[in-house]
Amino acid sequence: MTDGSMKRARAGESSALRILIADDHDLLRDTLKLFLESEGDFLTTTVASFDEALAQLTSGRVFDLVLLDYSMPGMNALEGFQRMASMEGAKRVAIISGTANRQIAERILSAGAAGFLPKTLSARSLVNAVRFMAMGEQYAPTEFLRASDSAPLHPLAARLSRRELDVLKGLTEGKSNKEIARDLDLREPTVKLHIKTLYRKIGAANRTQAALLAREAGVF
Numbered sequence: 001m002t003d004g005s006m007k008r009a010r011a012g013e014s015s016a017l018r019i020l021i022a023d024d025h026d027l028l029r030d031t032l033k034l035f036l037e038s039e040g041d042f043l044t045t046t047v048a049s050f051d052e053a054l055a056q057l058t059s060g061r062v063f064d065l066v067l068l069d070y071s072m073p074g075m076n077a078l079e080g081f082q083r084m085a086s087m088e089g090a091k092r093v094a095i096i097s098g099t100a101n102r103q104i105a106e107r108i109l110s111a112g113a114a115g116f117l118p119k120t121l122s123a124r125s126l127v128n129a130v131r132f133m134a135m136g137e138q139y140a141p142t143e144f145l146r147a148s149d150s151a152p153l154h155p156l157a158a159r160l161s162r163r164e165l166d167v168l169k170g171l172t173e174g175k176s177n178k179e180i181a182r183d184l185d186l187r188e189p190t191v192k193l194h195i196k197t198l199y200r201k202i203g204a205a206n207r208t209q210a211a212l213l214a215r216e217a218g219v220f
Contacts, residue, residue, distance in 0.1 A: 016043045017134040018062065022053035023069035023096065028119065032067075035123050036130060050074030053084065062089040065114060065134040070097035070104070070183075077104075077185040078111060085112065094133050099183045101166065102145055107185070115139030156217040159201045167194040168202075168219070172211040 019042055023029045029046045036042040045063070047053050051074045053066065066084055068075060085093045095108050098119035105116040114133040117126060118141055129139045157165055163184070170180035177195070181188045195207065204210035 016041050017064045019044045019130060019134065020053060020056055020063040020066045021046045022050060022067065022072065024048045024072040031123060032126060035127050039127060050080050057087040057089040064091050065130060066090045066093045067096055068093065070095050070100050077182060078107065081108065081111060081113060092133060104185050105145060109138065109140055116141065118144045156202055157219050160198055164194050164198040167191060168198055168210060168214055171207050172214050
């Protein structure tokens with residue numbers, strides 16, 4: 001490489017938007033990195049946990065945008081966002097999630113996040129949202145925030161509140177009470193109370209039976 005081409009490469013790197021993606025889902029993480037870097041003006045770093053993301057910042061690196069998965073290991077919901085937002089090298093911090101509901105998204109945005117990205121967004125929309133946030137704007141998914149949180153019209157689901165449905169979904173995914181609490185930004189005792197109540201409403205004796213009833217009924 002000639003001196004001129006090296007200087008142009010360094011200039012390109014200095015003008016690129018530096019993005020840190022922290023998500024424990026390999027496919028999403030790698031896909032987003034691929035799409036971003038194909039744009040030509042992003043430099044992306046990917047990690048699989050909150051602790052790894054922190055290590056990037058404590059090593060002195062600086063990112064225009066840090067993208068955190070809401071329910072990845074070590075995140076602890078909003079606590080993780082606030083901790084990351086206090087880091088000097090994180091210019092802006094946003095949340096990506098496949099489990100958070102509208103109320104959680106609104107809470108995240110109110111806390112000062114650069115944005116909230118539901119994983120249901122298309123890859124192109126994700127890329128556009130990342131660019132938007134990295135340039136200083138706040139991204140709020142209008143359709144997601146306007147979506148009704150009412151329970152689906154299903155005989156079994158109709159017996160449950162929205163929150164009880166969220167907890168039941170966690171049971172069908174084999175999650176522990178602690179994991180469900182983390183995903184839904186609840187305390188474990190609250191999750192236990194929801195589980196006890198939904199057992200009574202759907203006629204289940206334990207979490208395995210509750211999950212089977214939900215699957216057999218086609219709720220999820």
